[in-house]
Amino acid sequence: MKAPTPRLAAPLAAAFAVLALTATGASAATTTIHEETAAGAPYSGNWQVSTVGPLTFSVVYLGATVTGSCTSATLRGSVASTGAGELTAASIGACQTSNGLSSPATDLDLSQLPDRSGQIAYAPVPGGRDGVLTVNGGLSFKLQGNILGIPITCYYGFQTGGVPGLSFDVYNRDNPNRPLPALDDAQGKSDNITLVRQSGSSSLCPSNGTGKGAGIARGESTPGSGVFDRKLYLTS
Numbered sequence: 001m002k003a004p005t006p007r008l009a010a011p012l013a014a015a016f017a018v019l020a021l022t023a024t025g026a027s028a029a030t031t032t033i034h035e036e037t038a039a040g041a042p043y044s045g046n047w048q049v050s051t052v053g054p055l056t057f058s059v060v061y062l063g064a065t066v067t068g069s070c071t072s073a074t075l076r077g078s079v080a081s082t083g084a085g086e087l088t089a090a091s092i093g094a095c096q097t098s099n100g101l102s103s104p105a106t107d108l109d110l111s112q113l114p115d116r117s118g119q120i121a122y123a124p125v126p127g128g129r130d131g132v133l134t135v136n137g138g139l140s141f142k143l144q145g146n147i148l149g150i151p152i153t154c155y156y157g158f159q160t161g162g163v164p165g166l167s168f169d170v171y172n173r174d175n176p177n178r179p180l181p182a183l184d185d186a187q188g189k190s191d192n193i194t195l196v197r198q199s200g201s202s203s204l205c206p207s208n209g210t211g212k213g214a215g216i217a218r219g220e221s222t223p224g225s226g227v228f229d230r231k232l233y234l235t236s
Contacts, residue, residue: 031083031122031131034233035219038172042081043219046088048228049075049133049168049188051215052180055092057195059209061099066206068097068143071105073213075135083120087113087137099206101145101154113137120170122236128177129169131234133188133217136165140198147204154205155198160190170217172233185216186232 034040054069071093079085090108095101110116118135140157160167168188171178179189193211219230 029122029236031120032235033079033081033083033120034235036231037233038235040233043230043232044079044081045223046220046226046228047077047079047085047217047232048219049215049217050228051213052183053214055211055213057193057209057211059195059206061206066097066099066209068095068101070095070103070141073215077116077118077135079118079120079219083122085118085120087116087118087135090137090139092141095141095143097143097145099145099147101143101147101152103141103143108139110137113139120234122234130172130175131170133168133170134160134165135167138164139166143205150202150204152202152204154201156195156201156209157198158211159194159196160192162194164196166190166193170234173231179214180216183216184231185218186234187214187216189214 033043035043051073054071055073056067056069058065058067073092074090075087076089077085077087087110090110091106092108093105095103115136118133120131120133122131124130138157140155143154143156145152157164158166168190171187171189173184173186178187180187191212195209195211197205197207217232218228219232220228221230
């Protein structure tokens with residue numbers, strides 16, 4: 001399978017929600033991204049979200065559940081301290097499904113995306129997240145393999161809450177409900193990513209499925225260095 005490639009999903013309902021905010025009430029609060037802690041200086045600059053552990057997904061095919069995973073995924077962009085940003089790069093690790101479809105690790109080509117904007121918004125939920133990260137790019141990935149001896153190619157786009165794109169709950173580094181409690185970092189998690197089969201897929205490709213993943217979010221201590229070592233913190 002050839003590396004996942006970005007395809008234009010529907011007009012992005014408005015154009016990863018990672019990155020148009022769909023969370024209820026999220027737009028009502030102001031947002032500030034800080035360096036290190038809630039008392040840190042406002043942070044504007046480059047950011048990176050990288051998964052910890054695989055992205056996992058499942059689809060139903062001929063009445064059976066087909067599971068799959070991608071070893072990793074990384075999103076990079078730029079952001080203002082008030083939360084508005086842009087997606088500048090994305091990559092996904094090698095993917096494999098239980099019925100033999102696969103794809104190699106690849107950098108995604110974002111040149112065809114009409115909207116690469118995104119948003120980080122402070123939108124706390126008691127006993128849960130601190131905010132929401134949304135990306136408005138219609139990213140998709142490509143899987144290839146053989147089913148019943150027939151070579152097939154399948155394209156799947158991402159939706160969250162019925163909206164094309166990606167959306168993650170964001171947790172501050174000291175939030176006890178963060179998905180990776182052993183790690184002292186701002187973190188993102190999504191358990192309700194929907195995979196939607198795209199046009200151009202073989203008729204033998206499994207239809208829509210679900211996916212989930214968790215990762216850490218960081219900025220740069222040295223602007224433009226490409227070294228993402230600055231811890232981040234989200235407040236109103």
